[in-house]
Amino acid sequence: MRKKIYIAYTGGTIGMQKSERGYVPAPGFITEQMALIPELKNESMPVYTIHEYATPIDSSNMTPQDWHIIATDIADHYNDYDGFIILHGTDTMAYTASALSFMLENLSKPVILTGSQLPLSEIRNDARSALITTLLLADQLNIPEVCLYFNQKLLRGNRARKLSTENFDTFDSLNFPALATAELNITTRPELWLKPNQQLLQLQTIKENNVACLRLFPGMSMEILKQVLQMPLQGLVLETFGSGNAPDSNPVFIQLLKEAVSQGVIIINCTQCPHGRVDMTQYATGRMLLDIGVISAYDMTPEATLTKLLYLFSKELPSNIIKQQMQQDLRGELSL
Numbered sequence: 001m002r003k004k005i006y007i008a009y010t011g012g013t014i015g016m017q018k019s020e021r022g023y024v025p026a027p028g029f030i031t032e033q034m035a036l037i038p039e040l041k042n043e044s045m046p047v048y049t050i051h052e053y054a055t056p057i058d059s060s061n062m063t064p065q066d067w068h069i070i071a072t073d074i075a076d077h078y079n080d081y082d083g084f085i086i087l088h089g090t091d092t093m094a095y096t097a098s099a100l101s102f103m104l105e106n107l108s109k110p111v112i113l114t115g116s117q118l119p120l121s122e123i124r125n126d127a128r129s130a131l132i133t134t135l136l137l138a139d140q141l142n143i144p145e146v147c148l149y150f151n152q153k154l155l156r157g158n159r160a161r162k163l164s165t166e167n168f169d170t171f172d173s174l175n176f177p178a179l180a181t182a183e184l185n186i187t188t189r190p191e192l193w194l195k196p197n198q199q200l201l202q203l204q205t206i207k208e209n210n211v212a213c214l215r216l217f218p219g220m221s222m223e224i225l226k227q228v229l230q231m232p233l234q235g236l237v238l239e240t241f242g243s244g245n246a247p248d249s250n251p252v253f254i255q256l257l258k259e260a261v262s263q264g265v266i267i268i269n270c271t272q273c274p275h276g277r278v279d280m281t282q283y284a285t286g287r288m289l290l291d292i293g294v295i296s297a298y299d300m301t302p303e304a305t306l307t308k309l310l311y312l313f314s315k316e317l318p319s320n321i322i323k324q325q326m327q328q329d330l331r332g333e334l335s336l
Contacts, residue, residue: 003046003082005138008073010066011056012089014116014127023119025056030087033120039132046082046139059089059096064206064310067099074104074111075203083110083138090115090162090170093148097157098304101146101331102311105202110138113157114149117168126151126168133182141188144196145332147179154180156192158304158333161274174275175299175335194332209313213306215239215272222252229256235266235309235322238294239302244269244278245285254288261293264319268326270297270305277335295323297334304333 009015015030016023031050034040040048051073057066074084088096097113104111114134116127134149146157150171159173180188210232214225216239228236240246246269247253261267269289271278277299280286290296297305308330312322329336 002043003139004080005046005048005083005085005135006074006077006081007048007050007085007087008070009050009052009056009087010059010070010089011053012059012087012093012115013119014087014114014130015052015056016119017121018119027052027056030120034131037128037131040135045132045135048085048135049081057089059092062089062092062096064099064208067096067103068205070096071100071103071203071205074100075201078109078201081109084112085134085138086111086113088113088115090117090150094157094160094162094171094301094303095307097146097148097160098301098333099206099307099311101156101158101304101333102308103204103206104146105204106197106199107146107201108144108196108198110141110143111146111157112138112149112154113147117166117170136186137180137182140186141180142196143179143190143193145194149182152182153178154182156332158307158331159301161301161303163274175277175301176332204311205314206307206310207314209234209310211235211237211306211309211313213237213239213302216241216246222250222256225253225256229260229265231263233260233265234313235268236260237268237270237297237302237305237309238289239270239272240278240286240289241272243276243282243286244271244280244289244296245283246289248285248288254292257289257292257294266309266319266323266326267294268297268305268309269294270300270302295327298327298336300334308333 017026118125120127280290
């Protein structure tokens with residue numbers, strides 16, 4: 001019996017059409033284009049239903065409200081389908097994949113985000129193979145987590161980052177191996193997959209909380225930090241140097257962070273490096289942050305760190321529990 005896959009087209013390059021103003025979304029266009037792909041009609045492929053959102057979203061315009069719409073769409077159709085594909089623009093795909101991984105609690109079916117660098121309307125494109133392979137992966141792999149597929153690699157959604165604006169090899173997961181690769185053969189790594197959850201799917205809304213990200217740079221004005229730390233800030237993802245280091249020779253910097261932590265602001269130390277992890281015990285410049293009360297993101301991506309923090313604030317948990325869970329592995333997003 002052929003599986004049933006639900007496809008949500010939220011927007012993005014994959015379904016755009018060329019116009020005098022460049023690539024633009026066109027209602028019904030991606031559905032028409034997919035109907036012309038003979039491989040999708042093959043008996044070895046799953047049956048799919050595509051739902052085009054009434055107003056396609058350029059992923060640069062994504063908000064937590066849009067994450068809620070996508071997550072609710074999956075939850076509403078969860079019992080009727082065996083897997084889900086989210087067609088999405090590449091610019092913020094890693095944020096959406098991370099957010100959905102936390103929002104969809106007790107997930108037991110595959111949810112795969114994909115897109116393309118060139119639209120399906122172009123003669124030479126990466127969209128066609130993305131659609132075919134993602135449908136096959138959603139059909140064949142009983143992987144109970146949110147994933148991101150791009151250029152032959154199936155990545156854990158909350159481990160993926162966009163690393164290129166020009167190459168087909170757009171995304172990678174530098175701190176965690178691919179869950180599967182689709183080259184001549186589909187090679188899977190089931191030992192890396194999250195374990196299936198037997199409980200009912202629960203949807204946790206992510207609300208727009210007072211959370212910010214700040215990337216340190218040499219010589220940054222302390223007025224910038226002071227303004228960012230103004231209340232009612234609840235949490236800050238602080239992107240630091242190397243293994244989690246920051247300037248310990250600047251007393252104003254140290255005092256501002258101390259005051260923020262004492263006022264209840266949760267500050268998470270996230271490295272600017274694409275590969276590696278935060279270790280605040282390695283250098284004095286990191287130990288200073290640890291002594292202040294800044295907590296570690298370990299090897300989480302900035303996207304996962306931010307969306308996880310938003311998710312935990314949205315659950316209205318006590319501050320000490322949020323700090324504790326930020327440093328725990330909830331959905332495979334970090335390695336302790």
